[in-house]
Amino acid sequence: MSQKFPKDFGVHDILDLILCDVDYLITCSNDLAIIQNGAVAILKGRIYDLGDSEEIKARYRARETLSLKGYILMPGLINAHVHAPMSLFRGLADDLPLEVWLSEVIFPTESKWVKKETVYLGSLLSFCEMILSGVTCFCDGYFFEEEVVRAAVEVGIRGIAGQGILDFPTPDAPSSDRMFERAERFLSSTHSEMVRPSLFCHALYTCSAATVKRTKELCQAYGALFQIHLAETEWERSKVLELTGKSPVEFLEDLALLDENTLCVHGVWLSDEDLNILNDRGTGLVHCLESNLKLASGVANLPLWLERGLKVGIGTDGPASNNNLDVLGEMGMVAKLHKGFRRDPTLCSAWEVLKLGTILGARAIGLGEEIGSLEVGKRADCIALSISEPHAIPLYNPISHIVYSAKASDVKYVWIDGKPIVRDGRLVSLNLEEMLKEARRISQEIGKRRESV
Ligand SMILES: [Zn+2]
Structure with a gap:
């Protein structure tokens, strides 16, 4: 465990979540760290540790461990x-x-x-x-x-x-x-x-x-x-x-x-x-x-x-x-x-x-101490992009890929404050279909009234 972790967390045997086997872990910290075969360990909404996937898996146990083989993991x-x-x-x-x-x-x-x-x-x-x-x-x-x-x-x-x-x-x-x-x-x-x-x-x-x-x-x-x-x-x-x-x-x-x-x-x-x-x-x-x-x-x-x-x-x-x-x-x-x-x-x-x-x-926006990069002690806001689609192959440089090739639809997993919000490309925190139906209904009314003005 890094010395940077807030003291009040103490040492825990069981973490909440380990995201492991990541092809490219992009931390977006100042040193342009790219960790191949990386992992992130999460506890109480914060990043508890990160690094080499085999080392993290050997060091910790968690309530959930998810393999992200075939993904880039980066800050939200x-x-x-x-x-x-x-x-x-x-x-x-x-x-x-x-x-x-x-x-x-x-x-x-x-x-x-x-x-x-x-x-x-x-x-x-x-x-x-x-x-x-x-x-x-x-x-x-x-x-x-x-x-x-x-x-x-x-x-x-x-x-x-x-x-x-x-x-x-x-x-x-x-x-x-x-x-x-x-x-x-x-x-x-x-x-x-x-x-x-x-x-x-x-x-x-x-x-x-x-x-x-x-x-x-x-x-x-x-x-x-x-x-x-x-x-x-x-x-x-x-x-x-x-x-x-x-x-x-x-x-x-x-x-x-x-x-x-x-x-x-x-x-x-x-x-x-x-x-x-x-x-x-x-x-x-x-x-x-x-x-x-x-x-x-x-x-x-x-x-x-x-x-x-x-x-x-x-x-x-x-x-x-x-x-x-x-x-x-x-x-x-x-x-x-x-x-x-x-x-x-x-x-x-x-x-x-x-x-x-x-x-x-x-x-x-004044939140740089809490989010924006994957670092020990920061809030666990992270996203996983699939790199299995044709536009991701070959992939020589993950940074180039994210900016020049990746698409929004490549985002398959999202965690905010350590909580899963998107899994396998589907929103888990809300009934999307019901919300879209209501949005369509209201927008039809807005459109009709505008036409009649
Ligand atoms: Zn504006």
């Missing part, structure tokens, strides 16, 4: 930015500019359809999609976030739930005063082991300086993550510059909002000076490439973020602007697009991108 993927309930609006309107898409489609639809039941159901739908494609942790921002927490706990996914804040009436807060009262109630009453509460200011063009400041103060009072969409479009950057004489990052810096507990999403339009500020403050940034491409917002300079060592994760953004929650697919796109866009095949290597989807993403 982190979706560092999503609006999970919006899955019910997937494909409702596409091919529009962000401002038009938001003001003419999303906001009016939300005012009619966002209620407790739809937030709960949309979240369940998103969590099932994410888990079945290897995502074990999400970072969300929306309304009725208690329902997001309820859905997450029910299906067994880890995450951060950010109650949405805007300067106009929202589906769950008819006035701004009620909004803060509501936000504080959410922060003070959410005590899930698996889902941390957070607040999410939509953007600087929908929240005043006073609103973002008050939101950050509330977050500070409760030790919660403050999230905001920032510098997503050229229009947003120009608007903030015109109104304040500062870039969006400089504006937040002057309000003393940037620190390690702030997460900025998008950052497509950032200057060199903006990057210096974010780096100095240790502020997290989320790259949502496919959403930025689909809404034609531009391409963030991720290679420069990585070169500067910023705290960066990958996010899919909401299912209405992507339109899927496939982080593995997003990683492949990130690794390839930046090479082509900057005409340099050495940018965004497979290893860098794998870390973005795991340990770096975990650090960006």
